[in-house]
Amino acid sequence: MYQGCPRVFNVGLNIVVGIKYVPNTTNVNIDPKTGTLIREGVPSVVNPHDLVAVEFALELKDRYGGKVTVLSMAPPHARAGLEHVLGMGVDEAILVSDRKFAGADTLATSYVLAKAIEKIGGYDLIIMGHETIDSSTAHIGAQVASWLNLPYIYYVTELEYREGYFFVSRELEDRVEMYKLSKPSLIAIKMHSRIPRHVRLENKLRAVLDSPIKVWTNDDLGLDPNCIGLRGSPTVVSKVEFTPKVPRKNIVFEGDVRESVRKLIQALREEGVI
Amino acid sequence: MSGKFPCSEWAPLMEGEFRGIWVYLEVYRGEIHEASLQLLSKAMEIADELETYVGGVLIGYQVDKYVDTAFEYGVDKVFLVDDERLETYYPNLYGYVVSELCREFKPEALLVGGTMRGRELAPNIANNLKTGITADLTMVSVDKENRDIILIRPPFGAYMLAHIKTRWGKPVMGSVRPNVFPMPERIPGRRGEVVKFEVKDLPMPGMEFIEARDIVKAEEIPIEKARVIVSGGKGLGSKDGFKLLEELAEVLGGVIAGSRKAVDAGWIPHDKQVGQTGKTVKPDLYIAVGISGAAQHLFGIREAKVIVAINIDRDAPIFENADYGIVGDYKEVIPILIEELKKILVKAE
Numbered sequence: 001m002y003q004g005c006p007r008v009f010n011v012g013l014n015i016v017v018g019i020k021y022v023p024n025t026t027n028v029n030i031d032p033k034t035g036t037l038i039r040e041g042v043p044s045v046v047n048p049h050d051l052v053a054v055e056f057a058l059e060l061k062d063r064y065g066g067k068v069t070v071l072s073m074a075p076p077h078a079r080a081g082l083e084h085v086l087g088m089g090v091d092e093a094i095l096v097s098d099r100k101f102a103g104a105d106t107l108a109t110s111y112v113l114a115k116a117i118e119k120i121g122g123y124d125l126i127i128m129g130h131e132t133i134d135s136s137t138a139h140i141g142a143q144v145a146s147w148l149n150l151p152y153i154y155y156v157t158e159l160e161y162r163e164g165y166f167f168v169s170r171e172l173e174d175r176v177e178m179y180k181l182s183k184p185s186l187i188a189i190k191m192h193s194r195i196p197r198h199v200r201l202e203n204k205l206r207a208v209l210d211s212p213i214k215v216w217t218n219d220d221l222g223l224d225p226n227c228i229g230l231r232g233s234p235t236v237v238s239k240v241e242f243t244p245k246v247p248r249k250n251i252v253f254e255g256d257v258r259e260s261v262r263k264l265i266q267a268l269r270e271e272g273v274i
Numbered sequence: 275m276s277g278k279f280p281c282s283e284w285a286p287l288m289e290g291e292f293r294g295i296w297v298y299l300e301v302y303r304g305e306i307h308e309a310s311l312q313l314l315s316k317a318m319e320i321a322d323e324l325e326t327y328v329g330g331v332l333i334g335y336q337v338d339k340y341v342d343t344a345f346e347y348g349v350d351k352v353f354l355v356d357d358e359r360l361e362t363y364y365p366n367l368y369g370y371v372v373s374e375l376c377r378e379f380k381p382e383a384l385l386v387g388g389t390m391r392g393r394e395l396a397p398n399i400a401n402n403l404k405t406g407i408t409a410d411l412t413m414v415s416v417d418k419e420n421r422d423i424i425l426i427r428p429p430f431g432a433y434m435l436a437h438i439k440t441r442w443g444k445p446v447m448g449s450v451r452p453n454v455f456p457m458p459e460r461i462p463g464r465r466g467e468v469v470k471f472e473v474k475d476l477p478m479p480g481m482e483f484i485e486a487r488d489i490v491k492a493e494e495i496p497i498e499k500a501r502v503i504v505s506g507g508k509g510l511g512s513k514d515g516f517k518l519l520e521e522l523a524e525v526l527g528g529v530i531a532g533s534r535k536a537v538d539a540g541w542i543p544h545d546k547q548v549g550q551t552g553k554t555v556k557p558d559l560y561i562a563v564g565i566s567g568a569a570q571h572l573f574g575i576r577e578a579k580v581i582v583a584i585n586i587d588r589d590a591p592i593f594e595n596a597d598y599g600i601v602g603d604y605k606e607v608i609p610i611l612i613e614e615l616k617k618i619l620v621k622a623e
Contacts, residue, residue, distance in 0.1 A: 135409075141397075151364070174491075177486040181480065224283055226280035227283050235439065245595070246595070254600075257602050258614070260602070
């Protein structure tokens with residue numbers, strides 16, 4: 001096997017990546033009668049922004065050595081998502097799964113994740129995605145950092161590990177900032193900043209054969225059932241309603257294009273917007 | 275609703291009387307961020323209904339100079355933590371300071387502007403206080419009788435609105451994307467009370483700011499400030515389609531933008547994404563080209579004055595949500611539109 005240059009700094013980083021398995025909402029349809037998501041036939045995927053986080057972690061492992069562990073709190077069907085990232089080359093996958101975790105808001109979810117990360121132990125760096133495509137809260141990273149009392153930073157695009165510190169660049173709306181973070185820290189990766197690598201069959205086969213997906217239930221974490229799931233959640237959805245539609249004129253021009261364009265321009269002039 | 279928090283290992287803040295609607299005033303580039311000031315209009319409404327005051331959280335070093343601005347935009351009481359050690363923003367350090375302020379002065383609500391830094395900071399504050407937090411709320415409903423503040427947000431692509439109730443914990447916390455609420459009127463000379471606070475035992479942030487450099491962008495109007503927006507979606511078929519849109523935008527003195535699908539396809543950068551997970555825009559004229567009209571997109575253009583849809587699919591939901599529409603292939607429609615517009619624009623000169 002080609003080894004390339006010998007590693008100069010074979011220090012190794014112990015990295016934990018949090019991922020979420022979500023319905024692929026980019027292709028989701030809505031039942032026009034009830035207004036609810038039609039989940040049937042909608043495949044779930046690993047949240048695309050989390051795949052970027054996994055890619056980021058694997059690149060760090062390629063550069064500095066070490067180990068990448070992926071963690072997800074989800075129902076058992078999320079195993080497929082963990083197999084996907086194992087196929088990308090992560091070393092270990094842990095599914096934290098228990099009915100008792102159901103109905104959790106972001107506070108109760110982050111509590112379980114933080115406790116699972118404590119159980120993993122010995123971590124240098126925790127990596128999260130930018131946000132999820134299903135709820136887009138971007139809460140979990142900052143909450144896990146609070147539970148574990150860690151320095152943290154969002155929107156990271158680059159990271160260098162030197163002299164025992166993480167030197168990161170992150171991108172805000174209008175500027176790039178550079179920080180030096182001590183170990184351990186938590187970072188969230190800016191969306192679209194990496195292209196996730198493909199799944200390799202040999203990696204996936206290893207996942208199936210050696211079955212490195214660990215499943216932890218609440219028996220393994222030993223958390224008070226009053227602190228997790230719906231019971232441990234300060235927030236609940238008290239009511240759901242349709243988004244009110246903004247009234248619009250709905251005038252549609254069809255047929256001859258030039259004629260339609262002229263009518264449109266006429267209308268826009270009357271509206272005073274051109 | 276109150277009642278006891280069932281978890282004994284960690285408990286949210288809930289003892290005592292909580293009063294005041296607070297807004298975190300983010301200082302960025304030498305001023306209070308507009309996204310924070312916009313929240314004051316909503317905070318004043320809530321405070322009126324609950325007959326309480328509007329609080330403004332101002333932390334940093336030498337930030338007392340922003341106090342008057344806060345008052346003039348509607349803050350009644352500024353909670354000021356001015357400390358040399360807070361000169362640089364670190365999310366965990368600022369998160370700690372804001373949560374200490376909340377423990378001391380017990381506000382019943384805290385709103386944070388959903389800038390990139392705000393979205394990074396707010397969940398940390400909430401977690402320190404073990405209270406709930408709602409991201410990207412768009413409406414607030416007040417239940418006066420129970421003194422409940424319900425935060426409303428559109429989950430799952432904006433088709434529905436979820437009312438989020440905080441059962442335990444104070445303050446009720448939420449973040450709000452820029453431009454969701456209007457800027458309050460500035461009343462010159464309006465003044466209020468300054469409450470100075472010192473945080474004892476400031477923790478070390480465990481991180482160090484090194485440097486920052488501005489992202490040099492072509493001089494262009496950001497989409498949230500544009501008067502005319504020509505926006506493209508998946509229906510454009512390729513990145514090249516945006517060239518035609520740019521031409522149209524230029525004729526109209528506008529800018530281009532895109533739907534989430536166009537951004538995901540890499541045809542247009544994320545800072546030009548319109549919609550629930552992108553930006554809320556308020557142009558006079560919004561032209562949606564090849565955009566089907568998913569609820570999450572419509573959410574970002576609900577404040578547009580006039581919406582025009584150009585789409586080959588007569589059944590695309592965008593037509594039901596537009597003022598004017600042309601059914602046709604954009605590659606045919608837009609060149610003619612440009613041509614006809616040029617005629618009248620020349621005439622006008």
